Amino acid sequence: MKKELAVLFDMDGVICDTNPYHLQAWEKFAEKHQLHLEGKDLSYYIYGRTNRDALQLFMQDKAFANGNNFTSDQLTDLSEEKEALFRDIYRDHVELTGGLQAFLEELKNAGVPIALASNAPISNINFILDATNTRSYFDAVVDATQVTKGKPDPQIYLRAAELLHVEPANCIVMEDSTVGVEAGQKAEMKVVGITTTHTAEELSHTDLVIDDFTELSINELKNLLLSGH
């Protein structure tokens, strides 16, 4: 039987409020590679994007100080180098977003299928799932390597719905980044915006804005599915 509700969680900024630590990692990485990264660039180039897309966007618009373009293998290596920095910085600060543990329990007890759908590399996904001890809650995990395009393309969310055997129209996406919100909306799913990375105003085009998961219940999600766009 097809399920009437599934919840698809983004990871960075949703499972854990990691973006302040990603920022520190990007700053270290930028210094080492003489990349002219400014605070205001983060919102557009970085938050929510795959590292490959972020690095490529940078190269197009700003170019690295040494003027080189990177091969696909170099992009993979650079991406992993930045994420190793992130994991080192974040390791001692790992904490689930407020109310998430109880919300995951509520969903699990009600038999609601749950997926993790992230642009992050699998090394980071494994790191967060192990450090937060939440792997057992997720019925499916989708990262950008399992599809041809990461967010803001909708493929990651559509693949997650497929793995859970739930129609996209019955899926609710939990997102913090504008790139991720775009992906959820293009997948024609309802999107809840969480204000870890962007302000409530910046997320005002979502279906519901929350500060953390203490504000959500299954009933509220069911009502959201019934409401129009």
Ligand SMILES: O=P(O)(O)OC[C@H]1O[C@@H](O)[C@H](O)[C@@H](O)[C@@H]1O
């Ligand atoms: O799709 P998610 O879980 O928000 O993660 C995507 C990306 O979010 C960015 O903010 C990070 O800098 C990346 O390293 C990360 O891969």
